[in-house]
Amino acid sequence: MKDWRGKTADGTFAVQLQAPVLRALDRLCREARASETGGILIGRYSDELSVxxxxxxxxxxxxxxxxxxxxxxxxxxLGDMLGNKWRAKERTYYVGEWHFHPVAHVEPSGDDFEQMLKISHAKEYDCKEPLLLIVGTGKQDGWRSLRAFVCPAGCAPLELLPWVGAADAK
Ligand SMILES: [Zn+2]
Incomplete structure (x- = not known):
């Protein structure tokens, strides 16, 4: 399984979901059966802060x-877990949320975006541009249906669309 990469239409925000993350999400979604579920996304921003x-x-x-x-x-x-990640050799931190919606075509709800807006302003998350990843039961490019959004504090959410990066084109 390859990484999943997404980018906003204006090129301002990009995300890379590594293969072990996709495998973990697949398992967690299967375990949830017909209920919604979710959790947090942990990672880091690239050195040039664009991904x-x-x-x-x-x-x-x-x-x-x-x-x-x-x-x-x-x-x-979560507090203890994030503290440990922050102190680990490879420092990682909160970058957003993931949701499983048990339907083929995933749509973020108004509540989903409202929650993200709150997080983008919340001191305890220290994340002004949280990601929202929604995974469904449908099939898309050899994996599950998936949509990704970045929810910057103070503006409307932007969708991250699948993007084939330079690393894949080689
Ligand atoms: Zn949701």
Missing amino acids: AIVREATPPPSDSLRGRAWFVRGVSG
Whole structure:
């Protein structure tokens, strides 16, 4: 499985989802069956700060609440986990959220974007441009249906569209 890369139409934001992240997401989505689920994305920004490199997608915290068409991510254990990542040799940190919607064609809900807006302004996340990744049950380019958005504080969310980078073109 190759990495998934996405970029906004204006080229301002880009994301790279590495293969182990896609495998972890696939497993977590299968475990959720017909319910929504989600967790946080941990990674780092590239040296020139133009690409968010996602290294991990975490399982839903134990205090998360979920139903067929809704999900409220809990916070249990996240503070300690993020502290450990920050102090590790390869420093990584919170870069956004992932959701599983148990439908083929994924659409972010108004609640999804509202939650992202809150996070973009929240001191405890220290992330002004959080990502929102929504994974579905459909098939798309040999993987699951997937949409990615960047939700910068103070402006409308922008979709990250699949992008074949220079590294793939070689
Ligand atoms: Zn959602």
